[in-house]
């Protein structure tokens with residue numbers, strides 16, 4: 001039997017109400033904070049991610065679905081939105097729009113990762129980007145948007161952790177200090193970290209190997225190496241966050257897995273669950289647009305995995321939204337009513353009434369059983385007698401009320417009134 005590809009899943013009808021409700025919440029929050037929707041292609045030129053996300057990241061090194069199309073173009077299924085949105089910012093001359101340009105996206109992403117709970121090869125993100133303004137108030141706004149989303153989604157036990165990893169002026173000295181420190185402990189490092197030590201020592205800080213973790217606690221801290229403008233930026237962000245009343249703490253080991261970050265990085269992590277299972281995260285990327293060939297342009301953004309939000313919602317015991325049900329089920333009795341029953345169902349649907357049936361391959365009894373199972377509130381019964389009188393019988397499936405005969409012409413308004 002064929003199965004969905006490993007790490008990818010069907011979203012079945014019963015799961016859809018929770019999905020649609022979450023997507024509607026994301027869109028509503030985006031609107032409240034002034035973000036407008038953008039959709040980008042599911043594939044991009046591979047170079048967008050190579051240069052954008054960075055060649056020494058796990059995403060680029062191990063996780064991209066890359067292929068050549070029939071024209072020999074190297075394309076990649078998008079593993080994230082940020083680089084793609086910045087590509088669109090440049091392609092469409094958004095630098096000429098009022099800044100910052102605030103955009104959001106929702107859709108599927110692809111990472112060839114080891115599947116486990118909350119980690120998939122196809123997953124979905126809600127992602128926001130504010131491009132064209134370096135002020136720390138914007139960092140605070142993005143962090144606040146994320147917090148508001150999680151609050152309204154019913155996720156209560158989340159820690160907000162924040163760090164600053166400096167910029168191109170102060171980061172080199174920090175990276176050098178980090179490399180010196182880890183070199184001293186080289187023999188204790190895991191194989192991955194030893195390999196990463198020379199190329200990208202920042203990544204050693206978020207290794208989950210117990211020995212590397214312990215070494216990370218004593219490692220040099222980026223906040224101690226910030227240049228004056230980066231330190232001032234972080235201080236102002238801290239003041240905004242304190243005033244916004246969102247509980248937060250500094251995590252010196254938070255660096256995030258993507259190379260484009262500068263200054264602010266942050267994550268929302270389940271209180272019990274560890275950094276591996278961050279529900280969402282983001283940060284500032286003041287060098288990314290230039291890396292993609294544009295003029296130096298600052299940006300800050302955030303993304304959350306919708307699967308992880310739903311998983312944590314369920315863990316928190318939040319109630320699932322009710323599945324959609326038809327309002328009425330048309331039951332046809334007798335050969336001569338068949339054509340009219342089909343036309344009747346069509347008329348009701350055209351009037352905006354969610355209508356199921358008629359199921360003409362089944363007996364009336366089986367139709368009633370199905371009507372009951374469908375969750376419909378009303379059965380609209382069309383038998384030979386009703387047909388002759390130009391009427392239908394309304395039966396209340398969930399209430400103890402007597403049936404009611406209604407002229408066909410009045411059926412839609414009567415049903416709408418009882419909706």
Ligand code: HAM
Pocket residue numbers: 079080081082111113118119120121122123124125127128129258278279280281282283284285300301302303304305306307308
């Ligand atoms: P990220 O941390 O790679 O950041 O992903 C953000 C969120 O996407 C994660 O916190 C998680 O909820 C979800 N996620 C990531 N990978 C998976 C996976 N394999 N399965 C399920 N969920 C996953 C970014 O993608 C950045 N582009 C965020 C950003 C926007 N930074 C600035 N602007």
